[in-house]
Amino acid sequence: MSHASPAPFRVPAARCLSGRIRVPGDKSISHRALMLSALAVGESRVEGLLEGEDVLATAAALRAMGAGIERMAEGCWTINGVGVSGLLQPAGALDMGNSGTSTRLLMGLVASHPITATFTGDASLSARPMERVITPLSRMGAEVTASPGGRLPLMLRGLCPAVPIEYELPVASAQVKSAVLLAGLNTPGVTRVIEPVPTRDHSERMLAGFGAEVLVEETSQGRVISITGEAELRPQQITVPGDPSSAAFWMVAATVVPGSDVVIENVGLNPTRAGLLTALRMMGADIAEVDTRTVGGEPVADLRVRHAALSGITVPHDLAPSMIDEYPVLFVAAAFAAGRTVARGADELRVKESDRIAAMRAALEANGVAVTEHEDGLSIDGTGGEAIPGGGTVQTHLDHRIAMSMTVAGLHARRPVTIDDVSPARTSYPNFFDQLSYLSGEAA
Template structure:
């Protein structure tokens, strides 16, 4: 176990390139493995979560190799022709990998056993199991649909029309992935827009995708059995990861950093919109497009923040960023009220409860509701002087290290190992910008 501590830092400066977008990295490996021909991926996030997806795609028959220059090359098997894995698919800490790959297996006439670490085995899979069962897959496992879980893919998968009961890009993507091997059109209706990387990348690889905004919600349809061909993919820097150095710069006086080549997908950009509303000095330059995704550079300067109300409808565009937003709120003047965040209770940890307990321990005034989190900042700053239990959650761990960079006394986390699932060398990169992060003895 590695425990890290962060203490009050001087100004953060310089150019920072955070790791590649995790969502796009997962999807590039999966779709490359389903395509015919060669896919090359540049900028892939080489965190543990994504490497678990790479290993799973190899087990399903795709050739997945990393070259010395950091480029990844995938030779796919083609839709409908995956191999049955000889061993259990261990997805580590990654709910994205588990749910998306369940969709892949569900649409193929193969069986696979899924498992993961202690955190992933606690997470519910029922919301994926229900629609994939309608497509024709069968599931055998623990009560509540929790891992370990055996997925028996459909021999003749059926196209379905399914309305998501809760906005979830993972569930939507699992259904669309299963729909790739159906004879017909698979449709997902989402009540609120969620990140659309799957739809964008489907088009990039050659699938026919229709998206309509109707009174019933956003309607996404994919035509099954497309001509799927290998493509080049350039993965932008992950906006979720970029939020950590961004908030660190905002709360550290004198800071001025540039975050390079960050994904600007509007369905992922809610945290930056929120920070700007709070008074953050954030400027976006050098806008461009890579593989259908908008990209740009983000300059962040230290700012005096103010508390605001964050509407529930923004939650799908920033669901992973509420922990680090609550850190920004701890240094803002007044209350920041975050609504519609109940989904945080079924992430890698109960992020609402874990953040509330940790913030209170560090001297921050916080109120936790079933679906809300209210954080009241103070002009007197944050006391700190706390050891936080991160509960095997990489975003909780990084959030409290950022809190420590601005607090009056150091803040430590009990276990930093999970940070590598999404942000390898987070501590080293932040130290390079001027942060004071060290191993706790």
């Protein structure tokens, strides 16, 4: 899955944003829906699936290991699963493109099967360390031969039966937790993950929904998630809610662009993903939840976002796990707030699709924003609602969230902001720029 030719974009300032939109399906849930459906016996149906490049990489890998996966209509897919112990030896390498989630979770699946898989990816993914997943999976019996630094390409030889373990996460990571739980599905006995700081819980919710025996306990050590192995998963009908990480761009854009009034429909509001909403409201954002409901076991609402004056805050460290992917666009919101915003506690940003702390500091500074870089975040002096100077070129480093976050920044800039390459947005939000044109009143 090679990277497309660079697509530079000169962001036009917006007079205001208005209208109703529906963001793509939740990326985290889409990955997990495909994987667990592939491990169920029978046909599952998923509606609202995100059809970005990352999720398509997961679908292609599961097909290569025997699952029958077919697209019926936009966002509507059927999956004929092979059973928990039924993954087959893939004929070739599994190309993960830019998707760290695909890589880490699929490594977990392969780890407890008697198969060998080679994982490859693009330049950005190949620079990301996989050691944090290799360590627990190796304890379960998998053999991993990785490139220097624990990076892709790597070869993983699974063990069946694997060894159940109890593993305490050294850093908060839903991907590592999920990889261990997925490996535990085909492992006799009980596999436990201890997370001192709670992370997004889509895996636990969906595993239970498919019929796995999952127990979540709050203890003095933290949350303990136990899964009983050799499970038999039942096929499901799944509706994927809108991705809060995608809604985040419009939450910030409508807040900072004067005169804006935007409704974002069908947004997932899982409490383990709602950190940005909490932080923006602390800053003074006007975001109302309309028609709250439950869809597929997940809390959902429409969000009405209107322009509001923001004030700088010190972001509580304990919000970090519930908004780790949204920090880049939070940095953008801070650029328009009155006073200083200190957003730290996000060491994980150093090992995302890019070093998002360094990338966002450089991008904001290139466009006239005063920024101080810390090892675990940024301090940003905002404009008090005025347009940022703009005029700079943003280096995205093939990172979709840098591209879209700085596009939001350019919507309220005195001089145009140029993004060096917006093509990475396709990994998670294929129609982002179409919706931007619509909300800006520029759609044909």
